[in-house]
Amino acid sequence: MSRRDAMTPLERFAAYAAGSPVDRLPCVPIVGNTAARVIGVKVGAFRGNGKLIADAQVAAYRRFGYDVIRVFTDLYTQAEAMGAKVAYPGDETAYLEAPALNDPMEIDRLVPADPFKDGNLPHHLEAMQRAVDAVGSEVPVNGAVTCPFTNASFLVGADRLARLMLRDPAAVHRLCEVSLATNLAYAAAIMAVGATPSLTDAMSSNSVISPRQFREFSLPYLKRLIDFIHGKGKGVTLHICGKTAGIWQDMVDVGADCLSIDNDASLADAKAAVGDRVRLMGNVHPSEVMLQGTPEKVREATLACLAAAGDTPKGFIVASGCSLPTETPFANIDAMLDTVRDFRPSVPLIQAT
Amino acid sequence: MAKTKEALWQELSDSVLEMEEDRAVAAAEEVxxxxxxxxxxxxxxxxxxxxRAGQLFEEEEYFIPELLICSDAMYAGMDVLKPHLRQDDIAEKHKVVIGVIEGDTxxxxxxxxxxxxxxxxxxxTDLGRDIAPARFVETAKEIGAQLIALSTLMTTTMEGMGAVVRQLREEGIRDNFKVMVGGGPISQGFADRIGADGYAVNAAEAIRLARSLVGASESVAA
Structure with missing residues (x-):
């Protein structure tokens, strides 16, 4: 189905960063559980099965030819490894059934997860390891890390965390601290198997908390996580859902190398604000366009993203605004890639073979 | 000296806006x-x-944490005042069934x-979260609701909203209820596609929509 590209994703990224000719711009429809559909298994079968996750992710990469493999099933893997209860419907994305704590007074009982022992973390690490072994020489393999503040919300519950921010700020800091300890251990393990941590931080959104609250409760921990990853020589992509214009400068200041912009934010504004300091990716609407739209609608939305940010000084990756819904039609994912393959960017192109 | 009722209204309003639960209770007790x-x-x-808090939310002065604490103060005051409501105060309200669709918590x-x-x-009437489409319909019939409000944050559960509208149609009672939808993955386009009466992008917008929807249904009935 998908056309052959002249370069592998790793070759493409290297050339793009160096300003050398590329065959096309990078493109990342953020495929999570849709990978289950590529190999015809139920989403629930991913639980506790690193080999199956790897098989599905590698097959999806080969099927579509996009530029990053991201091992991701749901946001809750680290919280689960710290005691949160996660529900696994047979064939749908897992969801948080109950936070790790029922009483915020119990915060001090939380211990950081051991990524090699606790919950599903070992299986996700196995999936990354297998994907790296299979195709790591041609495509970056990322492991999704739910950032300290968002993970903390799964430890006590989102509304309880929101109330604590105003009523007991010290408790929020203790939660983020233990969250961070898990993040650091998991990020280290991800890099040890040859993959790269990819940061996702839904609750840090300005759709939920204010920029001031972000700076107080989320940013300090995010910075320590990013510093740690940078210390190991890896770059960092940071995704924050929803509205983020009020914190773009902070996201760059804290060291993110690429900002993944949600469809609730403007790529053109992001380019104007921080495009000279950081690479951008985004932001085709995952449900309205990718899930419910036609290939033609995907093409229009993809071209709109390229028009808005294709000439970002630090580079641009066409992507979905957030993880794709499981049932996203393959034809729509193909349409995003094909639109990028046909697009003539302002950067030099090599002759496709 | 006793405060006027207007002064106490102001006091209640300010204590909600300024997130002061104890002050809301004290003012309610004085009422x-x-x-x-x-x-x-x-x-x-x-x-x-x-x-007023909702207004500040729209202006991005307040965010979700502030709104939650404002609502805590509001409910604390409400708990004091509710036992003193007259029966006819309660009867004249529009009824709405709200909940998060099945599969989403x-x-x-x-x-x-x-x-x-x-x-x-x-x-x-709040059904809570992870609610099957049929229960929205049953409850709406049971309590004689004018409005059904559906929420989801997950793309995997969006289709359940369509199931609610379908069931209303199948039972021939679609026109008895207004259906409004909201949540992260939802859009006006999706609301149109499943045949909902309206979509709201945030909580403040949802209230305006709810008011206009029940206003509209009243004028049809009249």
């Missing part, structure tokens, strides 16, 4: 002690304060909309 009308105090005091947005609906004079 009761002075024998002022409880319904008026809720409307002109607590609800007005929540409406995110309810922070739904809870906010519920709070704002209550402060705007709706009688809200």
């Amino acid at each position: 009761v002690a002075q024998g002022y009308d409880a319904f008026e105090a809720i409307e002109r005091g607590l609800s007005a304060g929540m409406e 995110h309810d922070i947005g739904k809870n906010l909309v519920k709070t704002m609906l209550e402060t705007s004079g709706f009688e809200v």
